[in-house]
Amino acid sequence: MKILLAATLALALAACGSAGMHDPGTNAGATALDQAALGVAATAVSFEAGTPALTTVSDCVTAAQHYSDQMKPFVDQMTQVAGRMDATLGSMGRATHADVQCSAGAMSMELDRHMAVVCGLPDMSANRTEVEQHLATMQDFANQMRMRAAEVNALSGSGMSGMGGGMGGGSGGNMGAGWTMPGGGVMSWDHHMPACSPGGTTGPTGPTGPTGASGPVFADPPAAATTRNGNILDVSIEAKPGTSDLGGTTATLLTYGGGFVAPVIRANRGDVLRLHFTNSLPAGASTNLLGHARFETNLHVHGMHVTPGVNADGVAGDDVFRSVAAGGGRLDYEHDLSLQPASSMGFYHPHMHGAVAEQIWGGMIGPIDVADDVGSSLAAYETHVLMLKDVSLSGGTPTPYDSIMDYVMGKEGNRVMVNGQVNPVLPIRPGQVQRWRIFNGSTARFYRVSLEGHPLQVIGTDGGLLDKPYPMTEILLAPAERIDVLVQASASPGTFRLLALPYDRGGMGMMMGGMGGGMQTFGGTASAQVTLLTLNDTGSAAGDSLPATVNASAKRMAIDVASLPHTRFVLGMMMGKGTINGVSFAEAADGTVTSYQHDSKLGTYEVWEIVNQTGMDHPWHQHVNSAQVISASGIDPAFGPYADLYTNAPALKDTVIVPKGGSITLLVPVLDYAGKTTFHCHIVEHEDIGMMGIWNIRP
Numbered sequence: 001m002k003i004l005l006a007a008t009l010a011l012a013l014a015a016c017g018s019a020g021m022h023d024p025g026t027n028a029g030a031t032a033l034d035q036a037a038l039g040v041a042a043t044a045v046s047f048e049a050g051t052p053a054l055t056t057v058s059d060c061v062t063a064a065q066h067y068s069d070q071m072k073p074f075v076d077q078m079t080q081v082a083g084r085m086d087a088t089l090g091s092m093g094r095a096t097h098a099d100v101q102c103s104a105g106a107m108s109m110e111l112d113r114h115m116a117v118v119c120g121l122p123d124m125s126a127n128r129t130e131v132e133q134h135l136a137t138m139q140d141f142a143n144q145m146r147m148r149a150a151e152v153n154a155l156s157g158s159g160m161s162g163m164g165g166g167m168g169g170g171s172g173g174n175m176g177a178g179w180t181m182p183g184g185g186v187m188s189w190d191h192h193m194p195a196c197s198p199g200g201t202t203g204p205t206g207p208t209g210p211t212g213a214s215g216p217v218f219a220d221p222p223a224a225a226t227t228r229n230g231n232i233l234d235v236s237i238e239a240k241p242g243t244s245d246l247g248g249t250t251a252t253l254l255t256y257g258g259g260f261v262a263p264v265i266r267a268n269r270g271d272v273l274r275l276h277f278t279n280s281l282p283a284g285a286s287t288n289l290l291g292h293a294r295f296e297t298n299l300h301v302h303g304m305h306v307t308p309g310v311n312a313d314g315v316a317g318d319d320v321f322r323s324v325a326a327g328g329g330r331l332d333y334e335h336d337l338s339l340q341p342a343s344s345m346g347f348y349h350p351h352m353h354g355a356v357a358e359q360i361w362g363g364m365i366g367p368i369d370v371a372d373d374v375g376s377s378l379a380a381y382e383t384h385v386l387m388l389k390d391v392s393l394s395g396g397t398p399t400p401y402d403s404i405m406d407y408v409m410g411k412e413g414n415r416v417m418v419n420g421q422v423n424p425v426l427p428i429r430p431g432q433v434q435r436w437r438i439f440n441g442s443t444a445r446f447y448r449v450s451l452e453g454h455p456l457q458v459i460g461t462d463g464g465l466l467d468k469p470y471p472m473t474e475i476l477l478a479p480a481e482r483i484d485v486l487v488q489a490s491a492s493p494g495t496f497r498l499l500a501l502p503y504d505r506g507g508m509g510m511m512m513g514g515m516g517g518g519m520q521t522f523g524g525t526a527s528a529q530v531t532l533l534t535l536n537d538t539g540s541a542a543g544d545s546l547p548a549t550v551n552a553s554a555k556r557m558a559i560d561v562a563s564l565p566h567t568r569f570v571l572g573m574m575m576g577k578g579t580i581n582g583v584s585f586a587e588a589a590d591g592t593v594t595s596y597q598h599d600s601k602l603g604t605y606e607v608w609e610i611v612n613q614t615g616m617d618h619p620w621h622q623h624v625n626s627a628q629v630i631s632a633s634g635i636d637p638a639f640g641p642y643a644d645l646y647t648n649a650p651a652l653k654d655t656v657i658v659p660k661g662g663s664i665t666l667l668v669p670v671l672d673y674a675g676k677t678t679f680h681c682h683i684v685e686h687e688d689i690g691m692m693g694i695w696n697i698r699p
């Protein structure tokens with residue numbers, strides 16, 4: 001049996017690209033299309049009659065099929081009509097078609113989500129009430145989609161001649177909270193319809209950019225306040241609730257320092273970075289869905305080659321097993337960056353097992369930017385930090401983790417931001433070369449990054465600079481991955497969008513074992529195209545050029561891997577838990593830890609083969625030591641360029657995508673620092689449900 005939910009979504013979102021929009025066939029047959037589509041809307045209304053009984057997982061699959069079949073004509077209809085509106089409504093078309101498509105996509109995704117919840121319940125009979133609630137919501141969405149499709153049809157059908165009276169019959173929605181059409185018509189969506197992504201063409205706009213393009217003017221993250229004494233760099237970091245403007249909406253978030261985006265810590269190789277951490281998140285909060293204290297936290301430095309234990313002076317290193325109490329708990333950390341590569345890029349974020357996802361989702365992640373060596377030729381380029389992060393809000397706060405499926409699927413937000421801004425405008429001069437240090441600070445969203453009309457010249461990754469620029473038309477960026485790119489603006493002025501192209505990081509297909517087999521997926525992890533920022537190429541020409549060489553000393557490690565110890569790590573998901581080699585990381589109330597543990601000997605090299613036996617991509621992350629990708633295999637075409645880059649360039653990676661149904665092999669140096677640390681999936685929701693193990697590096 002084929003699961004069509006993901007396909008339905010793909011259909012809705014594929015049409016968001018311009019190709020579908022300007023399909024001459026769609027335009028030519030506009031009137032006939034409307035009639036046909038209205039015919040569909042008028043007849044396909046009955047969900048009750050054919051709804052299958054739900055008692056087993058396979059029933060659930062049947063139900064998924066049923067709802068998918070019911071939804072498909074409406075999604076089709078809306079995307080087709082959207083295309084027609086775009087072609088015929090001229091200047092007003094841009095917003096309208098995007099809204100229609102976006103809503104179709106969002107509804108489809110929401111339907112997927114509810115289906116995933118229903119089918120993911122371990123015992124359907126025992127959770128009858130919950131199942132019925134979700135089914136009711138799905139029916140409601142499907143019915144609403146039918147009504148909205150009719151509404152869109154009525155509007156666009158009469159649109160050319162009378163937009164003012166454009167709302168046809170069959171609406172039934174309230175007229176207050178919709179989107180206003182030129183000429184007075186209002187397209188309404190009921191209050192409980194899923195929100196539309198503002199990250200594309202429909203987001204709220206701020207002040208007008210330098211010229212032409214509209215949106216807030218791009219801003220780098222603020223720099224963290226530091227005190228320097230020789231190579232001692234002191235930084236105070238406070239976790240606390242704070243209020244920020246996110247693309248025109250005021251939101252109360254979990255922050256570092258009171259605002260979002262978190263400040264960037266700028267350090268040098270050779271610094272002793274002393275982080276003075278205070279946890280001012282409120283004490284006394286309840287435990288979360290997983291049973292962990294919601295606001296207990298700590299501060300991990302991701303991607304830093306530093307000790308995972310305690311420093312010689314007794315101060316904590318990057319010890320992720322310590323916790324800092326809410327309500328004012330303090331801990332000082334000390335990180336000796338003498339062995340940290342220059343030009344590398346890291347993060348600071350919580351690593352409190354069971355609460356990581358909620359805290360990062362809520363806003364607690366910030367970049368660490370390790371400077372270039374003095375005299376680097378890269379200093380000549382205008383450089384920006386791009387911190388990518390998504391969130392959804394409900395009632396002005398991040399939407400809560402309220403089902404185990406939030407953890408199984410990983411949460412993606414409908415508000416996709418760069419440095420807390422929605423689609424900001426970044427000015428560049430014709431011919432100018434800019435350097436962008438791009439961080440994926442999302443909990444679960446993958447970004448398939450591409451710049452219209454321009455290659456991205458990749459010059460660095462997680463662990464520092466590459467030997468030369470690697471031109472890429474697109475590259476995947478999983479949670480916690482970083483790329484350092486040069487962009488040379490076209491000599492011809494214009495605006496160019498930095499996009500996250502559509503990508504499907506997979507779903508629950510293989511988890512549900514035996515329900516049709518293979519790689520079929522359902523549960524909405526397919527993401528639509530999003531505009532991250534708009535590059536405004538304007539002004540006087542610059543005479544910049546790209547470097548031929550970036551870091552002459554960067555070379556792939558040439559080690560005969562055949563003689564090295566070889567370990568296989570198998571990633572799995574089962575019954576709402578993530579596993580490594582069959583073991584799910586867990587911490588009992590009395591502190592007892594259950595974990596898969598891998599022991600290594602300091603001063604050696606190892607080969608790690610990481611195998612993904614789930615239907616979903618997992619970004620593998622190991623602490624302390626960055627590794628070289630020896631081989632990578634996956635089925636998604638978007639994984640091809642990624643695998644090519646990392647198996648050929650001298651890249652040091654601490655986070656690597658293990659694609660659905662695929663595997664990666666790493667050459668792992670085990671150097672310089674002994675102690676106990678971890679490896680885990682960096683869809684941090686998966687870490688929270690146990691896709692983590694202990695890495696014990698023996699002296």
Ligand SMILES: [Cu+2]
Nearest residue numbers: 618681683686
């Ligand atoms: Cu994962």
